[in-house]
Amino acid sequence: MTTTRATEPLLDRDEVGFLIRAAGTAPSMHNTQPWRFEINGPVIDVILDADRSLPAEDRSGRLILIGLGAATFNLRVAAATLGYDTTFATEPDPDRQDIVTRVFLGSRQTPAPPLARLYGELGRRHTYRGPMTPIRIPATVCQLVVAAARCEGADLSWLSQAGNQRLESILRLADDLDLHDEDRLTEREQWVGGERVVDGVPVEALGSLPTSAAMVRDLSAGFERSDRGTAAFEHQPLIGILTTPGDRPSEWLRAGMALQHALLTATSCDLAASFLNQALEYTQLRSQVQELVGSDIRPQLILRFGFPAEEGTDTPRRSWPQTVTEWH
Ligand SMILES: Cc1cc2nc3c(=O)[nH]c(=O)nc-3n(C[C@H](O)[C@H](O)[C@H](O)COP(=O)(O)O)c2cc1C
Structure with a gap:
C-alpha cells in the first residue's frame, strides 16, 4: 500500500x-x-494582481473582480473534471485583502461532479465581436443560459426591442465619452490592438467593423481600423443584462462566476457572445441602464448573444507557471 506523506x-x-x-x-x-x-x-487561493488593474476604465475595481470571479468558476469546472467536489468562499481572509476567492477541493467522486460537463467548452469559448447570423435562438436555449447565471446568484434579463433602442442611445453616449477621455484612450492603447503574445487584445480579435450603425463596442476606439474587414451586423441583436441583487465586491465576484457559467453554457449550444459594457463604466449612464432592468437589482454586464457569422479568434495567455506564486 502506498501512503501520501503529510509534507x-x-x-x-x-x-x-x-x-x-x-x-x-x-x-x-x-x-x-x-x-x-x-x-x-x-486550498486554492485566487489573488488579485494589482499590477494588472485598469485605473482609468475600472476606477471602482468592479470589472477586475468580475474577471477573477470567472477564473474562480473555471477552477471549479476543472476541479470537477479531476473528480473533486468544490466549495468556495469570497473574501476569505481579512488579513489578506488580495485573496479574493478561496476554492476548497473536497472529496474525489466518481462519476465526476456535474460542472465537469463544461470543461470542453473552456477552450472553445472566446469573446466574439463580429456579426451574428439571422438564425433565431430557441427560447429553451435562452432559458438554459439564464439558468446558468442563476446558479451563481446572478440573473440575466433579455431586452425587448424597445429596450434595445433605449440601450443603443445610451451606448452612443458612452462611446462619445470614451473618445474624449485621454486617460482611457492611453490605457486602451496599452492593452488593445497590434500583435499580442501573452496578454492584451490583438488586432485580429477586434472583429470586423460594422458597415452601418450597430450595437457593438469597437474596443480600438478609433485606432487599428486599417487591417480590419467590414461586415453588416444583425439589426435586432439579442441583448442580455447580467444583474446581481446588490453592488458589493462579493457580488461582483458572483457576477463573474455567473458570467462564465452563462458563457460556457452558451458555447455548449454553439452561441457566441460579446460585451457592450461601455454604458456601465460611467456612473450616470449606469443609472440609465439600471432603469431598463428595475430599481431593485444592479446591472453588471451587457452581453450580445447569437450564432456567429464569422470565425472567432483566440487571445493569448501567460503560461500557467507564471501565475502560480506558491504551491505546497
Ligand atoms: C469584466 C469584463 C469586461 C469586459 N468588457 C469588454 C468590453 O466592454 N468590450 C469588449 O469587446 N470586450 C470586453 N471584455 C472581453 C475581454 O476583452 C476578453 O475577455 C479578453 O480580451 C480575453 O479574450 P477572450 O474572452 O476571447 O478569452 C470584457 C471581459 C470582462 C471579464
Missing part, C-alpha cells in the same frame, strides 16, 4: 497545470489576466 502536496504538477491552465482561459477586461494563484494542499 507532499495533494496535487501533482500535471494536476496543478490542468487546474491553473483552465482558470487562465477566463475572460478579463482587455485580457489583463489580473490573477495569480496560491495552492496549499486542498
